[in-house]
Amino acid sequence: MAAAAGPAWIRDARHVQLAILALLLAINLIAVDFGADLLAAAVAVAAAVATQAGCSRLVGLPRVEWRSAVIAALSLTLLLRGDALWVHAVAAAVAIAAKFFVRVRGKHVFNPSALGIAVLIFATDHAWVSPGQWGTSAWFAVLLTLLAAWVLHASRRTDIALFYLCSHCGLLLVRAWWLGDPIAIPLNQVQSGSLLLFSFFMISDPRTVPDARPARLLFAVVVAVTAHWLAFQWHFRPALYAALVALSPLIPLLDRLFPADRFEWQAPATEGTPSC
Amino acid sequence: MLTPVRGAVLLAALILLPSSAAQAFCGFYVAKADARLFNKASKVVVANETKGINDHETAITMASDYEGDPKEFAIVVPVPTFIERKQIGVVEIKTIDHLDAYTAPRLVEYHDGDPCYVPDDTMMRATGSAPRPAPSAMHAPERYRGVTVEATYDVAEYDVSILSATESDGLANWLIDNGYRLPDGADAVLGSYIKQNMRFFIAKVNLDRMQLLGRGFLRPLQVRYHSAKFMIPIRLGTLNASGPQDLVAFLLSPRGRIETTNYQTVALPSGMDIPLYVKQDFGTFYKAMFDHAVAATGMRAVFLEYGWDMAWCDPCAADPLKNSELVELGARWIDGDAPTPFRGGRGGYSSVYVTRLHLRYDAKHFPEDLMLQETPNRDNFQGRYVLRHPWRGEADCKAGDRYFDGLPDRYSREADTLADLTGWDRAAIKTKMEENGQPFSSQRAGGFGAFFRRGLE
Secondary structure: OOOOOOOHHHHOHHHHHHHHHHHHHHHHHHOOOOOOOHHHHHHHHHHHHHHHHHHHHHHOOOOOOHHHHHHHHHHHHHHEEEOOHHHHHHHHHHHHHHHHHOEEOOEEOOOHHHHHHHHHHHHOOOEEEOHHHHOOOHHHHHHHHHHHHHHHHHOOOOHHHHHHHHHHHHHHHHHHHHHOOOOHHHHHHHOOHHHHHHHHHHOOOOOOOOOOHHHHHHHHHHHHHHHHHHHHOOOOOOHHHHHHHHHHHHHHHHHHHOOOOOOOOOOOOOOOOOOO | OOOOOOOOOOOOOOOOOOOOOOEOOOOEEEEEOOHHHOOOEEEEEEEEEEEEOOEEEEEEEEEOOOOOOHHHOEEEEEEOOOOOHHHEEEOOHHHHHHHHHHHOOEEEEEEOOOOOOOOOOOOOOOOOOOOOOOOOOOOOOHHHOOOEEEEEEEEOOEEEEEEEOOOHHHHHHHHHHOOOOOOOOHHHHHHHHHHOOOEEEEEEEOHHHHHHOOOOOOOOEEEEEEEOOOEEOOHHHHHOOOOOEEEEEEEEEOOOOEEEOOOEEEEOOOOOEOOHHHHHHHHHHHHHHHHHHHHHOOOOEEEEEEEEEOOOOOOOOOOOOEHHHHHHOOOOOOOOOOOOEOOOOOOHHHOOEEEEEEEEEOOOOOOOOEEEEEOOOOOOEEOEEEEEEOOOOOOOOHHHHHHHHHHHHHHHHHHHHHHHHHOOOHHHHHHHHHHOOOOOOOOOOOHHHHHHHHHHO
16 A cells, blocks of 8 residues: 655655645635634644653654654644643643553554543543534545545555445444434534544554554444444544544454554664654 | 424514613624524523533423414424423523523624824623323324323423334324324434434423413423433424524533534624624624525534623623523523522532524435534634724824725725625625715815815924
């Protein structure tokens, strides 16, 4: 799946992700307001990069990998809402710190931004997510899909994004069929920008997804089923993030059951150097 | 024969509102645009106290635009749990109208000071009877398969039944045989609710008791329950509608703003200066602006008209609500129910934050019920439109010249704003402005004195 051709910078999926997240933030600020805020973005980015730098120093990494920190911070900005700026700072710090300190056999357990969202929502009374604020304009969903497809092309192992989207849509369709609801209802539920962000930027984070393809498929289906159970039985609004975070500890188990090669962001430039 | 299932949220609401204008720091309040402006508008008040991540204590009060014969009136509302008699009540329509007036989009006006003395625009700141025991599982004939009348209650002027069902056919038959006329497509929607373990709250008017109570109109019904589901059911209401309808939802919460999670909640444009002639008919302006905003979002958004702590307002579009009124509307978490103005409570959980949402909906654009979410967001928002009266006196000085020279541009901007907000024709707006004392040429001081002064300057 990796894009083999093109200039060096584009071969690193993180650059493409950064560009897309920045574009989404710009769209939010200029055209369709889905609630992100420039100041919150700045605070989240600053907190994420500072945490990344601090943790890198603490564990003795030779350089600060700022790109993934900024990606996590921008994802947080686009999805998390808080009634104070510190919410964004703490979420970003939690997200990045977990990358360094919650690891199993050298691999992150949690997707940083999903963990930041879940921790802030459960632990404080100041954070929430607004899944409906993206609007359901078809064009916007298409736009995001196209952009995200680009990421999919530029990064490896992101097949899980499609596995997840298919499982999620499939479950919505089955539910609508079982209830006898018109197709307009699952269509309304699917046309959400936050679902696309979740699929293409969170569950498909190559640093956390299971290593083997069958394990990724299984994980996507289990997260989708859990998210539906939380959303429709518990009427829990941040169901996607809660399901992903709650099930992420299963990934080391899946990697043991389905062994495969570990992912690294690019051809290892510095041999034997651990990264975060 | 009773009329169609009037849907989830409906009742009549045409009571005159107090029209006294209140003065406040944030401009002089001059007019409001309450829900009476809109045809086919229902009002619903939802008071929500979140007790846990999936536990909401909800009171939902429904007021429809129904103006027909009371004996033709009936509602069917899906409810998530069994409802006991003590969980049902009636609310005075005037209480909902008060909340409507209090949260309505408002027009305010400012008067410019004398430009010769005021250096710049500092103004630019912008009962029922005892419950009857439930008939023990009235086993219906085959035709009513799966339908259980779980309880029947006398509630003031209404006869209320709580039904559960396992099959939509049986439920539809029961409703039809009991005099309800079901619109096309009702079977499928009822079936969907049945599978989601919803029960049905069914009310029709008891004419004898209505006469006995001496009431000429139907009061809004209130249902209170604990549930994981936090939503406003709108699907049944779209079935027999002859076109798009308006719903104004007043959402009360101790925590903060309430938003829809399956539709976009958009704040209406607010705070802008508009031409002075709008004062003559603020309602027409507001309707046109709302229509324009609905069209701009493809009729797929829910609009925020007001979001504010109930303890204060600025400017106030009506007198503050009393504790007793808030409790009547379901905000039972506040300190006391005395008939004194609500001033907020001690500690976060005795406060009341009100969110006013307005949507125009039909089955095509709003296929799902409105799923709600309470957030800690306590930012203030109000639909507020500003009239800025120019200085009408003499101003024979350099600053006065600058002031009067600047007015045509300001008027042009107001005309542009109004055209953008409503889609009205710019030229027609400008003509009306000129007719109403907002000319597009400078009215600077004339005469020999001014001529002489300018020569010296």
